[in-house]
Amino acid sequence: LGRIEKVVIFCVFCITTSGLELHFLNMMEVPCCKHILKLLENVVFFPIRYSLKIQPVEKMHLAVVACGERLEETMTMLKSAIIFSMKPLQFHIFAEDQLHQSFKDRLDSWSFLQTFNYTLYPITFPSENAAEWKKLFKPCASQRLFLPLILKEVDSLLYVDTDILFLRPVDDIWSLLKKFNSTQIAAMAPEHEEPRIGWYNRFARHPYYGKTGVNSGVMLMNMTRMRRKYFKNDMTTVRLQWGDILMPLLKKYKLNITWGDQDLLNIMFFHNPESLFVFPCHWNYRPDHCIYGSNCQEAEEEGIFILHGNRGVYHDDKQPAFRAVYEALRNCSFEDDNIRSLLKPLELELQKTVHTYYRYARSPKEK
Numbered sequence: 443l444g445r446i447e448k449v450v451i452f453c454v455f456c457i458t459t460s461g462l463e464l465h466f467l468n469m470m471e472v473p474c475c476k477h478i479l480k481l482l483e484n485v486v487f488f489p490i491r492y493s494l495k496i497q498p499v500e501k502m503h504l505a506v507v508a509c510g511e512r513l514e515e516t517m518t519m520l521k522s523a524i525i526f527s528m529k530p531l532q533f534h535i536f537a538e539d540q541l542h543q544s545f546k547d548r549l550d551s552w553s554f555l556q557t558f559n560y561t562l563y564p565i566t567f568p569s570e571n572a573a574e575w576k577k578l579f580k581p582c583a584s585q586r587l588f589l590p591l592i593l594k595e596v597d598s599l600l601y602v603d604t605d606i607l608f609l610r611p612v613d614d615i616w617s618l619l620k621k622f623n624s625t626q627i628a629a630m631a632p633e634h635e636e637p638r639i640g641w642y643n644r645f646a647r648h649p650y651y652g653k654t655g656v657n658s659g660v661m662l663m664n665m666t667r668m669r670r671k672y673f674k675n676d677m678t679t680v681r682l683q684w685g686d687i688l689m690p691l692l693k694k695y696k697l698n699i700t701w702g703d704q705d706l707l708n709i710m711f712f713h714n715p716e717s718l719f720v721f722p723c724h725w726n727y728r729p730d731h732c733i734y735g736s737n738c739q740e741a742e743e744e745g746i747f748i749l750h751g752n753r754g755v756y757h758d759d760k761q762p763a764f765r766a767v768y769e770a771l772r773n774c775s776f777e778d779d780n781i782r783s784l785l786k787p788l789e790l791e792l793q794k795t796v797h798t799y800y801r802y803a804r805s806p807k808e809k
């Protein structure tokens with residue numbers, strides 16, 4: 443095994459031995475959380491997929507916007523991306539200036555992995571309207587709208603919120619780019635599965651995509667296409683490019699939007715529905731999918747691929763399963779010197795997990 447493989451297996455070990463199993467056992471009684479169990483399945487299959495790794499060709503670009511107290515959460519998200527992914531990653535981290543040094547120190551300490559590179563950026567707006575944007579919107583909240591204009595050299599990008607955790611290789615969601623038809627430019631998951639508890643369909647005072655709107659916490663973009671497209675809109679009869687549509691859109695709807703840039707994206711794709719690829723809820727699994735009963739069918743069937751701990755659930759006790767996954771990943775360290783000596787016990791531990799998983803996973807059906 444090479445160094446990277448060992449590090450990766452070590453982290454899998456961290457996850458499987460950090461008390462998660464106990465949590466899982468208790469959680470079996472809570473129907474809404476049982477498919478987080480599927481995490482273990484990913485953990486078991488992951489080393490196998492990893493060993494099949496072929497020579498990397500294409501980099502996967504991942505962007506995040508970190509402000510305020512989000513350093514630790516962002517680092518945990520990045521760690522989860524590194525642990526599970528196969529192709530090399532390029533991180534684009536947009537952060538408030540006072541966070542830059544901490545990001546640099548932490549990421550440089552992982553550089554021995556050689557599976558990722560990163561660039562740090564200040565929070566920026568297109569210069570023409572910078573003042574106006576700053577006045578209208580919290581800077582961090584609207585940064586992602588400008589990614590296609592700032593990262594001009596980047597063809598495609600996965601944007602995620604800081605409270606995202608990858609439970610599958612980034613490669614898997616990245617591969618959806620190839621499934622876009624000729625008119626699709628971006629991909630997101632629905633905001634809700636169940637219209638009776640949906641937010642947009644009950645409260646929004648602006649147009650939104652589809653039946654319940656879309657959630658922008660995980661957004662896959664072909665930015666080449668986004669930059670080229672002329673968007674239909676309800677402000678003028680002419681179609682407008684991405685860089686020209688944002689300001690008029692914000693001016694028109696600023697009094698009616700609640701969730702900031704996500705609302706603007708919903709308005710945009712309401713008028714251009716042929717441009718959106720909608721992926722299922724297990725690519726953006728939130729507490730809403732299980733608090734009022736389990737309503738994400740795909741997670742029931744295939745497990746959670748990307749966990750989105752919005753509403754602060756990684757940091758309080760409202761959703762113990764979300765918090766347990768977050769803490770296990772946060773506690774796991776790449777920097778440990780004892781990887782070599784851990785390898786053997788670790789393999790044994792992993793094998794045990796396979797059996798444990800199946801035993802735990804079967805018990806509810808047997809009841």
Ligand SMILES: *[C@@H]1O[C@H](CO)[C@@H](O)[C@H](O)[C@H]1NC(C)=O
Binds near residue numbers: 559
């Ligand atoms: C990161 O960047 C360095 C210098 O540009 C390059 O040599 C290296 O191959 C890159 N690593 C990855 C994983 O892309």
Ligand SMILES: *[C@@H]1O[C@H](CO)[C@@H](O)[C@H](O)[C@H]1NC(C)=O
Binds near residue numbers: 648694695698
């Ligand atoms: C904003 O909401 C109000 C109240 O629902 C509505 O009358 C108005 O048309 C909305 N504005 C836009 C631009 O949709």
Ligand SMILES: *[C@@H]1O[C@H](CO)[C@@H](O)[C@H](O)[C@H]1NC(C)=O
Binds near residue numbers: 598665666
């Ligand atoms: C994005 O779209 C452009 C233009 O259609 C295409 O050339 C490129 O291959 C696409 N990128 C990916 C990753 O599919």
Ligand SMILES: *[C@@H]1O[C@H](CO)[C@@H](O)[C@H](O)[C@H]1NC(C)=O
Binds near residue numbers: 718
């Ligand atoms: C691409 O898929 C979207 C969503 O299903 C659809 O609305 C659009 O018409 C499709 N475009 C083409 C060219 O088939």
Ligand SMILES: *[C@@H]1O[C@H](CO)[C@@H](O)[C@H](O)[C@H]1NC(C)=O
Binds near residue numbers: 460461766769770773
């Ligand atoms: C992570 O570490 C914290 C503090 O060291 C500890 O309290 C917590 O139980 C650990 N959680 C997991 C899941 O390993």
